[in-house]
Amino acid sequence: MTMQAMIDEWYPVGLLSQLQPGGRKTALMGAPIEVACDAEGHARVTAADGRVLPVRARYGHVWSSLGAPQKELFPIPEADQPGRRFVDVGVVRVRCSPLRTVENFLDIAHFPFVHTDILGAEPHTEVQNYKVEIREDVDEVWATQVKFYQPQASKSASGGITTEYMYRVPAPTCSVLYKTCPPRPDEWDVITLFVQPLSEDLCDVWPWMALFDDETSMTDLIHFQQTIFLQDRSILENQIPRRLPLDPGMEIPTRADLTSIAYRRWLKRHDYTYGAQLVAQ
Ligand SMILES: [Fe+2]
Secondary structure (H helix, E strand, O other): OOOOHHHHOEEEEEEHOOOOOOOEEEEOOOOOEEEOOOHHHHHEEEEEOEOOOOOOOEEOOOEEOOOOOOOOOOOOOHHOOOEEEEOOOOOEEOOHHHHHHHHHHHHOHHHHHEEEEOOEEEOOOOOOOOEEEEOOOOOOOEEEEEEEEEOOOOOOOOOOEEEEEEEEEOOOOOOOOOOOOOOOOOEEEEEEEEEEEEOOOOOEEEEEEEOOOOOOOOOHHHHHHHHHHHHHHHOOOOOOOEEEEEEOOOOOHHHHHHHHHHHHHHHHHHOOOOEEEEOOO
């Protein structure tokens, strides 16, 4: 199985705000790496054999790659927009495939059952029609016009509202979510899921946010998002098989899984198979 396509991608490997001169040991796709800061304070990532790996410092995180990335790290224009608050949520380690973590992030049908009374509630369990496409010009998966009733859409929401979502998958283990911004109806809140593949069935998840919210304390913003991801973790760690099946028919899709189908198709098309299960075993 060729892994080169995913080896040549960018991955988050730590928080920029937590760089240490002494370095921090972690892993990328099974290879031990070390993330440190040099004498000028810039991030430096090295492989076990001393090889210096490519580095980017963006969106609160250090990004690196074991290979030679063919593309620049994907853009998030909102990261440069004045007035937003940027939130480093921290890390959640999840014992499952990095691809499964992204797929779960794209799934709205689980909201009422997993994030009960926060991101969803019975009887509002129906997923309305929405649009899914692979945008060829940017080579990204997009889901738009996703609407859902949420009792507590965010810390800045007061009471239940119908929230609109857009999802983007710009890289195999990253997703960007655009979500109704309660205090600023003309803008979108941005919530990202950056996943670091430690191995094919273990990952570190680094959520990051760019919000319009001047009221909520940083601690409360982080706590809200961590609560959500810890709820997801217990679901993710019980999924079987642990790796993401990419062959049609291995798991039965429903309408709510339109985004998941497009995501799996896009992964397969690009040979993004690290963390995938290709044939029934
Ligand atoms: Fe979830």
